[in-house]
Amino acid sequence: MTNYxxxxxxxxxxxxxxxxxxxxxxxxxxxxxxxILDEGLIPGMAVVGKKFxxxxxxxxxxxxxxRALNIGLGILKPLLEASDVKPVAKVLxxxxxxxxxxxxxxxxxxxxxxxxxxxxxxxxxxxxxKFVQMAKESGADILGLSALLTTTMTAMKxxxxxxxxxxxxxxxxxxxxxxxxxxxxxxxIGADGYAPNAAIAVEMAKTLVGGSR
Amino acid sequence: MPQTSRELVRNCLKFDSPxxxxxxxxxxxxxxxxxxxxxxxxxxxxxxxxTKPVAVYSRSALVEGDPYKAGQYIDEWGCVFTxxxxxxxxxxxxxxxxxxxxxxxxxxxxEILPDIKELAREKVNRFCHETDLFVLSSCCPRPWExxxxxxxxxxAMVDVLEPENGFLDLLKRIHEFYLTEIEFWVSTDVDAxxxxxxxxxQSNLLISPHYWREFFKPLYRDYCNLTHSHxxxxxxxxxxxxxxxxADLVEVGVDAINSxxxxxxxxxxxxxxxxxxxFWGEIDRQHILPSPxxxxxxxxxxxxxxxxYNPAGGIIAQFELGLGANPATANAxxxxxxxxx
Numbered sequence: 001m002t003n004y005x006x007x008x009x010x011x012x013x014x015x016x017x018x019x020x021x022x023x024x025x026x027x028x029x030x031x032x033x034x035x036i037l038d039e040g041l042i043p044g045m046a047v048v049g050k051k052f053x054x055x056x057x058x059x060x061x062x063x064x065x066x067r068a069l070n071i072g073l074g075i076l077k078p079l080l081e082a083s084d085v086k087p088v089a090k091v092l093x094x095x096x097x098x099x100x101x102x103x104x105x106x107x108x109x110x111x112x113x114x115x116x117x118x119x120x121x122x123x124x125x126x127x128x129x130k131f132v133q134m135a136k137e138s139g140a141d142i143l144g145l146s147a148l149l150t151t152t153m154t155a156m157k158x159x160x161x162x163x164x165x166x167x168x169x170x171x172x173x174x175x176x177x178x179x180x181x182x183x184x185x186x187x188x189i190g191a192d193g194y195a196p197n198a199a200i201a202v203e204m205a206k207t208l209v210g211g212s213r
Numbered sequence: 214m215p216q217t218s219r220e221l222v223r224n225c226l227k228f229d230s231p232x233x234x235x236x237x238x239x240x241x242x243x244x245x246x247x248x249x250x251x252x253x254x255x256x257x258x259x260x261x262x263x264t265k266p267v268a269v270y271s272r273s274a275l276v277e278g279d280p281y282k283a284g285q286y287i288d289e290w291g292c293v294f295t296x297x298x299x300x301x302x303x304x305x306x307x308x309x310x311x312x313x314x315x316x317x318x319x320x321x322x323x324e325i326l327p328d329i330k331e332l333a334r335e336k337v338n339r340f341c342h343e344t345d346l347f348v349l350s351s352c353c354p355r356p357w358e359x360x361x362x363x364x365x366x367x368x369a370m371v372d373v374l375e376p377e378n379g380f381l382d383l384l385k386r387i388h389e390f391y392l393t394e395i396e397f398w399v400s401t402d403v404d405a406x407x408x409x410x411x412x413x414x415q416s417n418l419l420i421s422p423h424y425w426r427e428f429f430k431p432l433y434r435d436y437c438n439l440t441h442s443h444x445x446x447x448x449x450x451x452x453x454x455x456x457x458x459x460a461d462l463v464e465v466g467v468d469a470i471n472s473x474x475x476x477x478x479x480x481x482x483x484x485x486x487x488x489x490x491x492f493w494g495e496i497d498r499q500h501i502l503p504s505p506x507x508x509x510x511x512x513x514x515x516x517x518x519x520x521x522y523n524p525a526g527g528i529i530a531q532f533e534l535g536l537g538a539n540p541a542t543a544n545a546x547x548x549x550x551x552x553x554x
Contacts, residue, residue: 060370150537
C-alpha cells in the first residue's frame with residue numbers, strides 16, 4: 001500500500017516539481033487515479049486550508065500549494081475522466097457585474113478545486129443572465145458569487161433574482177463572499193450562505209451539497 | 214486665539230493636547246458626482262484640517278486617460294488599469310512584467326519629478342505659507358502596490374516566496390525611485406510625508422509577517438528616517454487587517470496610520486499602539502458609511518473613542534466619502550466627533 005504522506009507534503013510545501021514526479025510515480029506503480037487524488041492531493045490541500053484558516057499560511061503559500069496541486073490534477077484529470085470519476089460537485093464561480101476584482105474568487109476556486117470540486121470559472125464582471133446561462137450549460141450544483149465593492153454587491157441580488165425569474169433557483173445553491181458582504185446580506189437577498197474566507201467556503205459548499213442530495 | 218489647523222494636527226501627533234480632535238475628509242470623485250450639494254455642505258460645516266499642495270510634477274508621455282473614469286487608464290509607469298465605474302480607480306488586469314526575468318524593463322518615471330527643483334520647491338513652500346492647514350506631501354510611495362501593478366497580484370504574492378528570482382531587484386528599483394521622490398518633498402515646507410500600501414485582507418495580513426518584516430519593513434523605515442531627519446511627520450495608509458504589524462509601524466517611526474480599524478480588534482490595537490501613534494481614522498466604509506441610519510455612524514465614533522481616544526492626542530477624525538457612502542451618516546460622524554473631549 002502506497003504511503004501518500006510525501007505527496008501530501010509536496011502540496012503543503014508547494015513543491016511543483018516533486019508533486020509532478022510523485023503523482024506520476026504513483027500512477028506508474030499502478031495506483032488508481034482516484035486513490036491518488038483522495039489520499040494524496042486532497043488531504044494535502046486540506047492541510048493548506050487549515051493552515052490558512054489558522055493564520056499560519058497566507059495568500060502566497062496558498063498560491064504555491066495551488067500550483068503544485070494543479071500539476072498533480074493535470075496528470076490525473078484524463079484518467080479520472082476516462083474512469084468516470086465524479087467530482088464532489090460542480091461549482092460555478094464568478095465576480096458579479098460591474099466588478100473586476102478577482103483575488104478572493106480565485107482563492108475560493110483554489111480551495112474548492114483542492115477539495116475535489118469541479119470549478120467552472122465565469123471570470124469577472126459577469127452579468128446575471130450570463131450566470132444563469134453558464135449554470136444551465138455546465139449543470140453546476142453551486143454558484144459562488146464574489147464582490148469587493150459596496151456598489152457592486154447589489155448585483156448579487158440581481159443574480160439571485162435572475163435565477164428566480166428563470167425558474168431555476170431551486171436547482172442551484174448560491175453562496176456569496178467579498179469584503180462588504182455579510183451573513184445578514186446573504187439572508188436578505190435570498191442566497192443560501194455567506195463565506196468570509198476560502199477555507200470556510202469549502203465547508204459551506206460541502207454542507208450545501210450535502211443538504212441538497 | 215484658537216489653535217490653527219496646523220497647530221491642532223501637530224499637537225495631536227505630539228500628544229500635546231490639541232484644543233479639539235482634528236478632522237480629515239477624504240473625497241472620492243464618486244461622492245461629488247452623486248451628492249454635490251451634500252458634499253459642499255459637509256465640507257463647509259466640517260472643514261478638513263489637512264490638505265495637500267498644488268501639483269508640481271510633469272505629465273509623463275506614457276499617461277493616457279483619467280484614473281477615475283470608466284475605461285482604460287495608463288499611468289506613468291506604463292501600468293494599464295481597467296475601470297468599470299466612474300469615480301473610483303480601476304485594477305491592473307494585464308501586468309507589464311509577466312516574466313520576472315524582464316524586471317530590468319521597468320523604468321521608474323523619474324521624468325515626472327520637478328525639472329527645476331528650486332521653482333517647484335518655491336511653489337510648494339508658497340502654498341504652505343499661505344495656509345494654516347497641516348500640509349501633507351503630494352507624493353505617495355507604495356512599493357508593494359507598485360510591485361503588484363507591475364507584476365499582477367498573484368505573481369507578486371508568489372514572488373515573495375522566491376525572492377532570489379528578481380523580486381528583490383525590482384523592489385529595490387521601485388524603492389529607489391520613491392526615496393528620490395521623498396527627498397524632494399522633505400526639502401519643502403510640507404508638514405508631513407505620506408506613503409501607503411494595502412497590507413491586509415479582511416481577516417489577516419496578505420503575506421506572512423515574517424516576510425513583511427524581512428522585505429518591506431526596512432523600506433518604510435527608510436521613508437520614516439528620511440522624513441524625520443527633516444523634522445517632518447510620517448503618515449501611512451494601509452487597508453485591511455494589519456494588527457500583526459502595528460507594533461512594527463510604531464517601531465519604524467510612523468507617526469500617523471490610516472487603517473481600517475473596524476477590521477481589527479480595537480482593544481488589542483489600543484494595547485499595542487495607543488499613545489505611541491496617531492490613529493488617522495478611519496470609520497468603516499464597507500458597512501457604516503453606506504448605512505442609511507446616521508446612528509450607525511454615531512455608534513461607530515463612540516466605539517473608536519471608547520478604545521482609542523486620549524485627551525492628549527492620537528486621533529484624527531478621518532473617513533472616506535467614497536463608493537456607496539451616505540452623506541447623512543457622514544454628517545453624523547463628524548457631529549459625534551465634536552462631542553468627544
